[in-house]
Amino acid sequence: MTTDVIEQDSHDEHHGDHKLKGIKRWLYTTNHKDIGTLYLWFAFIMLLIGGALAMVIRAELFQPGLQIVDPDFFNQLTTVHGLIMVFGAIMPAFTGFANWMIPMMVGAPDMALPRMNNWSFWILPFAFAILLSTFFMESGAPNFGWTFYAPLSTTYSNGSTAFFVFAVHIMGISSIMGAINIVVTIMNMRAPGMTYMKMPLFVWTFFITAYLLIAVMPILAGVVTMLLTDTYFGTSFFDAAGGGDPVLFQHIFWFFGHPEVYIMILPAFGIVSTIIPAFARKQLFGYSSMVYATASIAILSFIVWAHHMFTTGMPLFGELFFMYCTMLIAVPTGVKVFNWVATMWRGSMSFETPMLFSIAFVILFTIGGFSGLMLALTPVDFQYHDTYFVVAHFHYVLVTGSLFSIYAGAYFWLPKWTGHMYNETLAKWHFWCSLISVNLLFFPMHFLGLAGMPRRIPDYALQFADFNKWVSIGGFAFGLTQLIFLAVVIKCIRGGEKAPAKPWDGAEGLEWTVPSPAPYHTFSTPPKIED
């Protein structure tokens, strides 16, 4: 997959990129690289805001009793922390990667629908402005959990439901537009000769994720609309008094919610599958099995939703069905982990920061996967349900899974984005501090959960005090460590060692055939893909 377009493209740089100056460049931009940058910065800012909320949660839980916040505000913190991290940090970060990398990886000059691309980013800040503004209102922010179960969010809402619903609508529209753009780009803009099975795995995972988004974000839009009409317009979708059923809410929500968790992990698979071969200096092991595994995880995600609801009083048959389907997902996931390990097997590995984050991803994501398997077992789920074991599980897959892959990808492509090498020493500090603190933060939560500490409660019994102290210390350390990343990125943008077109000698893909930093316009003429 080599090309000879480098020369032609490097002209662009010298002839000026006719960018607008100042803020207008960013407001009016239709350039996929600019929009990718906007998404990534937005996601990082949201990560810091969501992280700050988590710091208050951990401060409150540092010792038993109520000391810093009152229980209602604590509920608002956990709710908004979850919403911000899911919809504000992880998902936009992945969309940022998609915008930056997909056109360059398939040899396209830009995304297929550049104007819609601008629109889909710029409505996002408004969504989160609405959501965060509720903190400053008399009624307070949403306090019903990020899963907004009815009737907590309808009958017992504190008045923030409307703001919440509109914010989610805007996020959903943004995600759908972004996903449509990704699908159209991948279907129509691939360079001649790049068949589907020649696409980088990164592109494949985003392709499948985009389809998941298109399929389930409308369901989310539907369920929040029902919530809105139930709360303010007297309908009874989830109100038993009017013939509705609150359990129905959980079914619809998790019909969206379970594919949603794969939306947040499949792109991570793509990033890690790009990085591990580069630093193992070997081809990715089992490319086609990776594609099929990703697709089967996506398909299975539609028939496992009720494993979130084992304790709602399902009949035995339902519990068994959802238990076995859920455990089935471990098969394609196992294929993936096997392939990553096999890629590293006997490779001439080197351990630059992207690789460190990727290896940590493989190990820690697998731990998260195993705790997921434990939760899938219906009989024991009755004990684990709504405890810190669940919290530990989904933070292992979302923080040491998704977030670590995002860091790995950011370090991997920073030289391509900025034209400078990042500071490897500082980056390694970021990695090791993150690795230690994140495990201190989340690993003891497994034990807390098994011992029966419930989630979403601002106080706890005395016997949980020691573990919670360590968890909080890990939390503060992990939070502070992320500022190192900010320093690395700012340093890297400002200067540093000049990056060559391909700074990683094992890396493959069209993005490394253009100079670093990537010119404003790349692949105006499509590259030729050779067999």
Next chain:
Amino acid sequence: MNKGDELQNSTNTDSAKAKAKQNSKVVKKLMLIVFGMFGFGFALVPLYDVFCDITGLNGKTSTNAAVYNVEQIDTKRIVTVQFISRTAQGIPWTFEPMVREIKVHPGEMKLVKFYAKNESTRDIIGQAVPSVSPGLAAAYFQKIECFCFTQQPLKANEEVEMALQFYVDPELPENISTLTLSYTLYDVTGKVKS
């Protein structure tokens, strides 16, 4: 204008038009999925009801009166029917079954009464919502007459005895010997007025 753009412009006129057409075709298809799934979200509501109706999974009893047409009362079997009542948050009524438990033969018709009193100084309309446990037995619990079929208005301090006439279908699975009928009373005054 730079070289890259010139190159693009030369091909822009026809191939780009074809590309745009191709793109909008895909976009239209994808938008169809989006709207379809939005609709499907709402379609899940009646689908859920139908699904529960057929399988009897969520313990909901029929909202229509049953017609008594049992030919043979199964006097060999005895089924215990328990009655539970609770009031939803915000309805200041006393609401309880006048009989806690009753033993019936499948097919035998019975009449029980529930007592309700509006303890407040305002008029309130109540609505009782039934649920049967175990859920699978709901389909076999037949109500000929029930106060839950209609809304119950009570003036301030007014009290009422409300009737429930029912029979247990003789087809009730053998392994079920106890049924629990639970009523939750909701305040629907606001909903009725608006």
